[in-house]
Amino acid sequence: xxxxxxxxxxxxxxxxxxxxxxxxxxxxxxxxxxxxxxxxxxxxxxxxxxxxxxxxxxxxxxxxxxxxxxxxxxxxxxxxxxxxxxxxxxxxxxxxxxxxxxxxxxxxxxxxxxxxxxxxxxxxxxxxxxxxxxxxxxxxxxxxxxxxxxxxxxxxxxxxxxxxxxxxxxxxxxxxxxxxxxxxxxxxxxxxxxxxxxxxxxxxxxxxxxxxxxxxxxxxxxxxxxxxxxxxxxxxxxxxxxxxxxxxxxxxxxxxxxxxxxxxxxxxxxxxxx
Amino acid sequence: xxxxxxxxxxxxxxxxxxxxxxxxxxxxxxxxxxxxxxxxxxxxxxxxxxxxxxxxxxxxxxxxxxxxxxxxxxxxxxxxxxxxxxxxxxxxxxxxxxxxxxxxxxxxxxxxxxxxxxxxxxxxxxxxxxxxxxxxxxxxxxxxxxxxxxxxxxxxxxxxxxxxxxxxx
Ligand SMILES: Cc1ncc(C[n+]2csc(CCOP(=O)(O)OP(=O)(O)O)c2C)c(N)n1
Numbered sequence: 143x144x145x146x147x148x149x150x151x152x153x154x155x156x157x158x159x160x161x162x163x164x165x166x167x168x169x170x171x172x173x174x175x176x177x178x179x180x181x182x183x184x185x186x187x188x189x190x191x192x193x194x195x196x197x198x199x200x201x202x203x204x205x206x207x208x209x210x211x212x213x214x215x216x217x218x219x220x221x222x223x224x225x226x227x228x229x230x231x232x233x234x235x236x237x238x239x240x241x242x243x244x245x246x247x248x249x250x251x252x253x254x255x256x257x258x259x260x261x262x263x264x265x266x267x268x269x270x271x272x273x274x275x276x277x278x279x280x281x282x283x284x285x286x287x288x289x290x291x292x293x294x295x296x297x298x299x300x301x302x303x304x305x306x307x308x309x310x311x312x313x314x315x316x317x318x319x320x321x322x323x324x325x326x327x328x329x330x331x332x333x334x335x336x337x338x339x340x341x342x343x344x345x346x347x348x349x350x351x352x353x354x355x356x357x358x359x360x361x362x363x364x365x366x367x368x369x370x371x372x373x374x375x376x377x378x379x380x381x382x383x384x385x386x387x388x389x390x391x392x393x394x395x396x397x398x399x400x401x402x403x404x405x406x407x408x409x410x411x412x413x414x415x416x
Numbered sequence: 417x418x419x420x421x422x423x424x425x426x427x428x429x430x431x432x433x434x435x436x437x438x439x440x441x442x443x444x445x446x447x448x449x450x451x452x453x454x455x456x457x458x459x460x461x462x463x464x465x466x467x468x469x470x471x472x473x474x475x476x477x478x479x480x481x482x483x484x485x486x487x488x489x490x491x492x493x494x495x496x497x498x499x500x501x502x503x504x505x506x507x508x509x510x511x512x513x514x515x516x517x518x519x520x521x522x523x524x525x526x527x528x529x530x531x532x533x534x535x536x537x538x539x540x541x542x543x544x545x546x547x548x549x550x551x552x553x554x555x556x557x558x559x560x561x562x563x564x565x566x567x568x569x570x571x572x573x574x575x576x577x578x579x580x581x582x583x584x585x
Contacts, residue, residue, distance in 0.1 A: 318502070
């Protein structure tokens, strides 16, 4: 028997060009660790992304990958999974990619519930285009010259939106704890249906204040919620810094499995006989 | 748990700790090299080599038996392995002093982990090995502290960038 693959075997030879200290490294390490822990076949796993620093991740892994169009990773990933249900499909991207330009796909992916995993590496900023405000940027973040008094808009609440649109599995991780991300990701991949893993992934260059997250992020001790109303109460009131599996209420993934098998050609010929 | 099972569990932790330290230093060295911070990149490369040596030593002690295979989240540390450099402490403009301080903190937390393991175990062979690893980490820390004592303080303008990353628009 071949020795099991190690996390490093799931990385490609291409070296990331992310900034030193970027949280996305931690997600890359967690992806490799989860793939190794689940002994996923590199030939049957596909990582699909949009555009952004975060969306570069598939190039750094040694599995199949698709570096797609900005905000469209989910569309490609869902199509792929429906056409090839035998594959493990993981979609990744940033908060700009997933909640701005790809926001509509996010809503419908939660609603449709195709059996894929979606990781959003949320640094509350557009990293790749040099530090503009994103949907999750704090209302008064004034570090960008484009929004010198802050964006002045309430930040988007990813978990609340995911819940409202029907996501059956919602978890949050933090780049300061890659082993926790790896655990959550391995559960997400095993979950039958759409799993949404929101990762607080610091941007050390444009938002150095995010290094303070280390002191405030904490794991939620309680069991994951299964009641949507209770989860709604949590997601509206929470700080956004609680990690762990937060909500889990499985429902049948799409496409539905019909009991009636499609008719064979002979059946159709029989029915059409005159 | 038998003595030898305890030893295997300890060695599994030591292998993971050293391997994670080595991988993280390599990753940081590559990132800093890509950002042309060569002095710090070279320092992290030397730390990766140091961790690789210790890893080889631990692996040698672990050859007898197959080590228990633990998932990354099943090890006895709350988040990351204790010698892994924290991402929060890294920056493309960091200087050698800051890199040494980071490495020193890593050596100390690895040393504390080994010392605690030695104190907590009932198995004598495990306690002896864990204590010897704690001593090695203390020696590394002492050498780093010596180098640190010779370095000038970090300049207050260390993080000021003549060509700042933020979009000028
Ligand atoms: C259609 C289109 N519009 C805009 C862009 C410019 N663009 C590239 S990446 C990006 C945002 C990236 O931010 P995010 O998804 O949060 O990822 P990060 O870089 O922070 O990881 C934008 C707006 C683009 N590439 N394509």
